[in-house]
Amino acid sequence: MSQTNQRAYNFNAGPSALPLAVLEKAQQELVNFRGTGMSVMELSHRSPAFEEVHNAAINRLKALFAIPDNYEVLFLQGGASLQFSMIPMNFLPEGQQAGYVMTGSWSEKAYQEAELLGKPYEIASTKDNKYRNIPALDELQFNSTDAYVHVTSNNTIYGTQWSEFPDTGDVPLIADMSSDIMSRPVDVSKFGMIYAGAQKNLGPSGVTVVIIHKDLLEKAKSELPTMLKYSTHSKNNSLYNTPPTFGIYMLGEVLNWIEEKGGLEAVAKHNEEKAKLIYDAIDDSNGFYNGHATPDSRSLMNITFTLANEELEKKFLAEAKEAGFVGLNGHRSIGGCRASTYNAVPIEACQALRDFMLDFQQKNS
Known part of the structure; x- marks a missing residue:
């Protein structure tokens, strides 16, 4: 992604993405x-x-x-x-x-x-x-x-x-x-x-x-x-x-x-759709990605996951950064990866992350 022509895919945990229209x-x-x-x-x-x-x-x-x-x-x-x-x-x-x-x-x-x-x-x-x-x-x-x-x-x-x-x-x-x-x-x-x-x-x-x-x-x-x-x-x-x-x-x-956007009912539906894209990539990966939270407690705002080892995680995060993704590092206290999909994160960013995860898995399996 050309950083000069397009905004970053911002998955920062906070301060986080703001709606482009508001900015x-x-x-x-x-x-x-x-x-x-x-x-x-x-x-x-x-x-x-x-x-x-x-x-x-x-x-x-x-x-x-x-x-x-x-x-x-x-x-x-x-x-x-x-x-x-x-x-x-x-x-x-x-x-x-x-x-x-x-x-x-x-x-x-x-x-x-x-x-x-x-x-x-x-x-x-x-x-x-x-x-x-x-x-x-x-x-x-x-x-x-x-x-x-x-x-x-x-x-x-x-x-x-x-x-x-x-x-x-x-x-x-x-x-x-x-x-x-x-x-x-x-x-x-x-x-x-x-x-x-x-x-x-x-x-x-x-x-x-x-x-x-x-x-x-x-x-x-x-x-x-x-x-x-x-x-x-x-x-x-x-x-x-x-x-x-x-x-x-x-x-x-x-x-x-x-x-x-239609109020909180519409926002909630949109957030569910965004999170599902990434959780599906995790669940369908046959263990290549592993979600931290149990399925019944999963957050729609912060999607946490790990890869098989620290070396693979470093490679994933480095290549993601190169591709224009920001803020995917897990919290410093536990490591791993985290995608924060707050209200202002557009579905296109989540689709792009899903596609990147699938492509990375295919190349590194």
């Missing part, structure tokens, strides 16, 4: 945003022009994700990693426990932060199986007195994804959806809180979306630093301090793109 619109508006004579990056976050961008993004997210009226939408900073700390800071009082379902590295990081601030415990873990699967719902035993239950909806490193979420009753269910938010419809009403870094399916890095039930907001501790209280951001429409204005603008444009 082109941002390019057109970059210097003079909608007649203001300024870039959106130069606008005051208190200006009517930016407030319109900000509120439109919130309203479009609420509409597309079918967020009920008793939830707040916040745009924060610090990524999901800061949420790992803010959640127990706000919602894990002394004398209570919080349950964590361990399905990968990001679950581990969230749990470790909670340990610094309170008493978390493991509801279930698939670590002994190298995080190849999501626990069965009937394996999840939590306490009715728990402050909350925490899950990671999609695991980028290991390539697993929850297909169905547990019913936690009166215990708030909190989900890190950083790597699959807006990739499919979700019943938001099952959750006390959903949070996600934007840099995989929603926009560039720098914005963190928090969707939080108003009842949970009321339970938060009050004696916390101002910036670490969810109530601070809720009361100020996420404008307490200067927000990442360009990131919010881009997030709004990505949401507009999802709307134009």
